Amino acid sequence: MLQFDLLKTDPSSHARRGKLTLNHGVVQTPIFMPVGTYGTVKGVMPRSLHEMGAQIILGNTFHLWMRPGLDIMKGFGGLHQFEKWDKPILTDSGGFQVWSLGDMRKITEEGVTFASPVNGDKLFMSPEVSMQIQTILNSDIVMQLDECTPYETKGHLTTEAEARKSMEMSRRWAVRSKDEFARLENPNALFGIVQGGMFENLRQESLDALVEMDFPGYAIGGVSVGEPKEQMLQIMAHTPHRLPAHKPRYLMGVGTPEDLVQGVADGVDMFDCVMPTRNARNGTVFTRFGDLKLRNARHKNDPQPLDTSCTCHACAGTSGVSWDQGGREGFSRAYMHHLDRCGEMLGPMLTTIHNLHYYLNLMREVRESLDAGEFSQFRAQFKSDRARGV
Amino acid sequence: MLQFDLLKTDPSSHARRGKLTLNHGVVQTPIFMPVGTYGTVKGVMPRSLHEMGAQIILGNTFHLWMRPGLDIMKGFGGLHQFEKWDKPILTDSGGFQVWSLGDMRKITEEGVTFASPVNGDKLFMSPEVSMQIQTILNSDIVMQLDECTPYETKGHLTTEAEARKSMEMSRRWAVRSKDEFARLENPNALFGIVQGGMFENLRQESLDALVEMDFPGYAIGGVSVGEPKEQMLQIMAHTPHRLPAHKPRYLMGVGTPEDLVQGVADGVDMFDCVMPTRNARNGTVFTRFGDLKLRNARHKNDPQPLDTSCTCHACAGTSGVSWDQGGREGFSRAYMHHLDRCGEMLGPMLTTIHNLHYYLNLMREVRESLDAGEFSQFRAQFKSDRARGV
Ligand SMILES: [Zn+2]
Ligand SMILES: [Zn+2]
Numbered sequence: 001m002l003q004f005d006l007l008k009t010d011p012s013s014h015a016r017r018g019k020l021t022l023n024h025g026v027v028q029t030p031i032f033m034p035v036g037t038y039g040t041v042k043g044v045m046p047r048s049l050h051e052m053g054a055q056i057i058l059g060n061t062f063h064l065w066m067r068p069g070l071d072i073m074k075g076f077g078g079l080h081q082f083e084k085w086d087k088p089i090l091t092d093s094g095g096f097q098v099w100s101l102g103d104m105r106k107i108t109e110e111g112v113t114f115a116s117p118v119n120g121d122k123l124f125m126s127p128e129v130s131m132q133i134q135t136i137l138n139s140d141i142v143m144q145l146d147e148c149t150p151y152e153t154k155g156h157l158t159t160e161a162e163a164r165k166s167m168e169m170s171r172r173w174a175v176r177s178k179d180e181f182a183r184l185e186n187p188n189a190l191f192g193i194v195q196g197g198m199f200e201n202l203r204q205e206s207l208d209a210l211v212e213m214d215f216p217g218y219a220i221g222g223v224s225v226g227e228p229k230e231q232m233l234q235i236m237a238h239t240p241h242r243l244p245a246h247k248p249r250y251l252m253g254v255g256t257p258e259d260l261v262q263g264v265a266d267g268v269d270m271f272d273c274v275m276p277t278r279n280a281r282n283g284t285v286f287t288r289f290g291d292l293k294l295r296n297a298r299h300k301n302d303p304q305p306l307d308t309s310c311t312c313h314a315c316a317g318t319s320g321v322s323w324d325q326g327g328r329e330g331f332s333r334a335y336m337h338h339l340d341r342c343g344e345m346l347g348p349m350l351t352t353i354h355n356l357h358y359y360l361n362l363m364r365e366v367r368e369s370l371d372a373g374e375f376s377q378f379r380a381q382f383k384s385d386r387a388r389g390v
Numbered sequence: 391m392l393q394f395d396l397l398k399t400d401p402s403s404h405a406r407r408g409k410l411t412l413n414h415g416v417v418q419t420p421i422f423m424p425v426g427t428y429g430t431v432k433g434v435m436p437r438s439l440h441e442m443g444a445q446i447i448l449g450n451t452f453h454l455w456m457r458p459g460l461d462i463m464k465g466f467g468g469l470h471q472f473e474k475w476d477k478p479i480l481t482d483s484g485g486f487q488v489w490s491l492g493d494m495r496k497i498t499e500e501g502v503t504f505a506s507p508v509n510g511d512k513l514f515m516s517p518e519v520s521m522q523i524q525t526i527l528n529s530d531i532v533m534q535l536d537e538c539t540p541y542e543t544k545g546h547l548t549t550e551a552e553a554r555k556s557m558e559m560s561r562r563w564a565v566r567s568k569d570e571f572a573r574l575e576n577p578n579a580l581f582g583i584v585q586g587g588m589f590e591n592l593r594q595e596s597l598d599a600l601v602e603m604d605f606p607g608y609a610i611g612g613v614s615v616g617e618p619k620e621q622m623l624q625i626m627a628h629t630p631h632r633l634p635a636h637k638p639r640y641l642m643g644v645g646t647p648e649d650l651v652q653g654v655a656d657g658v659d660m661f662d663c664v665m666p667t668r669n670a671r672n673g674t675v676f677t678r679f680g681d682l683k684l685r686n687a688r689h690k691n692d693p694q695p696l697d698t699s700c701t702c703h704a705c706a707g708t709s710g711v712s713w714d715q716g717g718r719e720g721f722s723r724a725y726m727h728h729l730d731r732c733g734e735m736l737g738p739m740l741t742t743i744h745n746l747h748y749y750l751n752l753m754r755e756v757r758e759s760l761d762a763g764e765f766s767q768f769r770a771q772f773k774s775d776r777a778r779g780v
Contacts, residue, residue, distance in 0.1 A: 039728065043735040047708055068690065068728040075691050075724070082725055084707065300458065301465050317474065318437055334465075335472055338429065338458040345433040345735065 002141070002189035002216040004248045010375045014241035014267030017370040020248050022088040022140035023188055024080065027055040029248065029269040030366055032260065032359045033090060035277060037063050039083040042277050043352040046085050052312060052357040053364060056088040056140070058272050062097035062125075065133050066118045078138030090272070091139035092252075093130045093177075093193075099148045107147065109169065127176035135186045142190045143219060144177035146170040149197040151227040163197030167206050170195045170221075174210060191250060193221040198231050200238050207242055217248040224253040224273075233262065241267035257286055257362055261382055264366050265375075271363075276355035281348045283340045286358045289388045292333075294351065299337040305330035307390075312357035314350035392531070392579035392606040394638045400765045404631035404657030407760040410638050412478040412530035413578055414470065417445045419638065419659040420756055422650065422749045423480060425667065427453050429473040432667050433742040436475050442702060442747040443754060446478040446530070448662050451523050452487035452515075456508045460526050468528030480662070481529035482642075483520045483567075483583075489538045497537065499559065517566035525576045532580045533609060534567035536560040539587040541617040553587030557596050560585045560611075564600060581640060583611040588621050590628050597632055607638040614643040614663075623652065631657035647676055647752055651772055654756050655765075661753075666745035671738045673730045676748045679780045682723075684741065689727040695720035697780075702747035704740035 001023055008017040018029040034041045034049065037060040041049060049057065059079050068082075076082040079089055098105055098112045105114035111126030130145040149166040150158055158166075174192050181190045192210035196202030210218060220239050223232050232254070240249045240263070250270035251263050260271050276286065283294035287307035292299075305315035308323040314336075316322050317329025331350055339347035362382075369378035391413055398407040408419040424431045424439065427450040431439060439447065449469050458472075466472040469479055488495055488502045495504035501516030520535040539556040540548055548556075564582050571580045582600035586592030600608060610629050613622050622644070630639050630653070640660035641653050650661050666676065673684035677697035682689075695705035698713040704726075706712050707719025721740060729737035752772075759768035 038732045038734055039725070040734050040736045043739070045703070045736065045739065047703070067732055068724070072691055072724055072728070076693070076722075082722070082728075084719070084721055084725070301462055303466070313435070313437070329474070331474055332466075332472070334458070334462055335429070335474070338462070338472075342428045342457055344428055344430050345738065346430045346435065348735065349433070349435065349739065 001187065002248075004217070004246060006246055008370055008373075010265075010370060010373075012376050013265040015264045015366075015370060015375050016245075016267060016269065017367055018248065018269055020269070022056075024086060024088045024140050025055070027088055028367055030260075030264045030363055030370075031055055031270055032363045033058050033270060033272040034356050034359075035060075035272055035274050036083065036085075038067065039064060039079060041352075041356070043281065043348050044277075044356065046083070048313065048353055049085070049356070050087075052353065053360045054087070054356070056090060057085060059083075059089055059091045059137060059139060060094070060097065061091045061130060061133050061137065062094035064091075064137060065094065066116060070133065070136050073136050078136065080138065088140040089137075090141035090250075091134050091137050091143065093143040093145040094125055094133065095130070095145045096148050098125050109172075111145075127173045128180040131177055131180040131184060131186070135181075135184045138188070140188050141217065142181065142186060142188055144170075144174045144190060144192050146173060146193040146195055146221055148225060149195050149222045151198065151225050151231075158197050160197075160199050160202070163195075163199050163202055167195040167197070167202050171206060171209050174213060178213060178215070189216045191215055191217040191219050193219045193252070194239055194243075195222045197222060198227060198235065200234075203235065203239050204242065207239060211244055215247070217250065218243045219250040219252050220268075221252050223251065224255055232259075236263055236266045236268070243267075257359070257382075257386065260359070260362065261366065261379060265379065276359045277352050280351035280355040283347070283351065285351055286355050287390050288358075288385050289390045290386055292390045294333075294336055294340045294347075296337075299333040302333035302337075304333055306333060306336060306351070306354050307358065310354065310357065310361070312354045312361075314354040314357075391577065392638075394607070394636060396636055398760055398763075400655075400760060400763075402766050403655040405654045405756075405760060405765050406635075406657065406659065407757055408638065408659055410659070412446075414476060414478045414530050415445070417478055418757055420650075420654045420753055420760075421445055421660055422753045423448050423660060423662040424746050424749075425450075425662055425664050426473065426475075428457065429454060429469060431742075431746070433671065433738050434667075434746065436473070438703065438743055439475070439746070440477075442743065443750045444477070444746070446480060447475060449473075449479055449481045449527060449529060450484070450487065451481045451520060451527065452484035454481075454527060455484065455523050456506060460523065463526050468526065470528065478530040479527075480531035480640075481524050481527050481533065483533040483535040484515055484523065485520070485535045486538050488515050499562070501535075517563045518570040521567055521570040521574060521576070525571075525574045528578070530578050531607065532571065532576060532578055534560075534564045534580060534582050536563060536583040536585055536611055538615060539585050539612045541588065541615050541621070548587050550587075550589050550592070553585075553589050553592055557585040557587070557592050561596060561599050564603060568603060568605070579606045581605055581607040581609050583609045583642070584629055584633075585612045587612060588617060588625065590624075593625065593629050594632070597629060601634055605637070607640065608633045609640040609642050610658075611642050613641065614645060622649075626653055626656045626658070633657070647749070647772075647776065650749070650752065651756065651769060655769065666749045667742050670741035670745040673737070673741065675741055676745050677780050678748075678775050679778045680776055682780045684723075684726055684730045684737075686727075689723040692723040692727075694723055696723060696726060696741070696744050697748065700744065700747065700751070702744045702751075704744040704747075
């Protein structure tokens with residue numbers, strides 16, 4: 001099931017406040033969804049995800065198909081019980097990962113043939129196979145199989161003709177995905193994915209065809225695939241607000257905090273990105289007042305937490321009181337710098353908690369500003385805070 | 391300060407139940423102390439240590455001297471504030487680590503000259519320096535600098551003459567440690583360390599001299615240094631119960647669950663060992679019913695937690711109800727096997743929590759059996775449970 005209630009819209013932008021009801025619970029939008037590729041958001045316990053207010057997380061169909069495999073997923077009745085996450089889960093189609101195999105895969109109208117990167121087995125992915133796997137995973141939101149249109153291939157910019165060919169196949173795969181999803185009597189919700197590369201006319205064609213098919217929700221794919229930022233912003237400005245107002249909109253694989261706030265203004269409801277978790281493991285921390293490189297020696301004696309306004313476990317300890325509010329239970333930048341320098345696991349554990357909390361809290365503040373009718377003011381404050389410097 | 395209250399003794403062994411009051415709190419003995427070398431118990435958040443009932447943890451003087459260094463430790467007023475652990479801490483003297491540098495160090499009566507493994511700086515460690523560093527760390531229990539007598543050196547078994555020479559230097563270093571500790575007006579508690587290698591007569595001499603010096607507590611060092619198990623058991627049987635009854639006894643660097651239970655029977659109050667944390671990271675898990683290798687393919691579809699009787703976060707989730715008591719919130723062996731196979735950080739995070747919880751819970755059960763006057767029965771049950779197989 002999927003029910004989407006549009007609670008409020010911002011008069012000065014395409015931003016909206018919504019409530020998404022899925023089989024495993026309710027998601028307040030706009031929302032950021034942490035990525036849990038192999039059935040674990042890297043370095044984070046489910047309890048920490050609950051504590052930081054995660055409402056829905058991602059799983060990667062391709063990875064979970066490879067490991068642990070479908071037999072084990074069947075045995076556990078799906079991904080929720082296996083990874084011990086009882087709130088909503090969205091799974092991708094596996095298409096992007098298969099596509100990323102490069103020379104190791106062959107794409108035809110029927111589907112994609114490839115060699116398993118785990119054991120070399122010859123495998124086949126198709127709209128039908130993707131639906132079958134996602135049904136076993138029992139994710140609350142299932143994505144259609146699409147072909148990701150590249151921005152460029154070995155220096156060659158994708159032409160409009162190439163982008164059209166790819167988009168049209170994705171559209172046909174959308175039909176097959178929908179048919180198989182229905183045949184399987186999957187009780188969850190299937191999203192269609194708008195493609196079309198960097199071409200607005202193709203995006204519009206793709207969108208029109210998918211809207212015609214009446215999916216319960218829509219994603220914008222094929223962004224954040226190596227294109228220049230202005231191209232991404234152009235597609236973000238073009239596509240989301242053209243999608244049906246009463247259905248959720250998901251911008252795939254985006255992005256920085258600035259991208260998320262812009263995406264909300266462009267009418268996006270849902271985001272996912274590996275950036276907060278991946279950057280955390282590299283010692284790059286997002287804060288209200290700009291980004292912070294833990295490795296920088298200037299932190300080595302600093303008693304302040306990563307973000308003085310943050311209430312995450314890394315910054316505020318179990319008290320949940322930020323440094324700015326007088327809390328002193330968080331871990332210092334000096335300690336975090338030390339953990340990083342010594343390669344101690346606790347370093348990425350804490351930076352991951354912080355970065356995800358930062359993203360989730362950013363979306364919480366966005367929602368509150370929308371509820372209060374103050375989204376414009378919020379955007380201005382967000383920009384000036386981020387520019388202040390940490 | 392240090393106050394040790396002997397609460398109960400076991401009539402059938404040298405086991406005792408005690409209460410140790412230190413500057414940062416009370417420790418119920420017998421106790422296992424998790425090792426936090428660089429100011430972090432590897433892979434565990436302080437909150438998890440609290441939840442699993444850790445009462446006191448270790449820090450390594452040598453490592454903390456190298457990184458983050460004494461200036462930073464001074465700035466934070468010691469290790470507690472730096473690593474955000476407000477309960478008692480014991481620090482070693484740094485002697486073992488300096489000694490382990492092998493050809494990179496030179497030991498004389500005055501102390502040890504060595505090159506910093508971090509930046510190559512020529513450094514000097516002595517009883518005085520060790521006391522000065524540990525005073526900056528402000529650990530609740532400070533260890534004297536000693537020379538660790540090896541069991542063998544490049545195939546040559548340490549002779550009695552060599553062990554005597556080494557033990558006598560440790561004895562003189564004990565005097566210098568005590569003098570410097572007093573001069574520094576360190577408000578914490580200094581332990582003397584019994585040495586003497588595998589020679590009972592030397593152990594007795596060392597012990598007599600140290601008891602004469604009236605330390606508030608005593609450690610048994612130079613075990614778990616590569617000697618055969620029977621030699622270790624011989625020293626465990628010989629030395630601890632000869633130490634003053636009204637002072638705490640700490641057996642350094644030991645050992646397996648079986649070693650700990652035997653050590654308690656031999657009159658030991660305190661243990662530390664890297665085994666539970668190190669083995670956790672290698673996927674070797676201690677359970678009530680024997681040890682478990684996560685990598686083993688037989689776990690790949692097993693819905694049971696690591697230890698069906700365990701109430702740790704890995705085995706029982708946030709409910710704290712074990713599988714045997716009907717709890718189903720823990721992570722399955724299948725999931726743990728999957729995390730291990732994928733090299734996911736959550737794997738060692740959860741196995742470390744479990745292994746430490748296992749050790750701490752073992753000591754809790756030991757204390758309860760001593761309180762109830764049922765230590766002999768406990769030992770028999772412990773042996774048969776561990777032999778059952780997991
Ligand atoms: Zn934070
Ligand atoms: Zn456990």
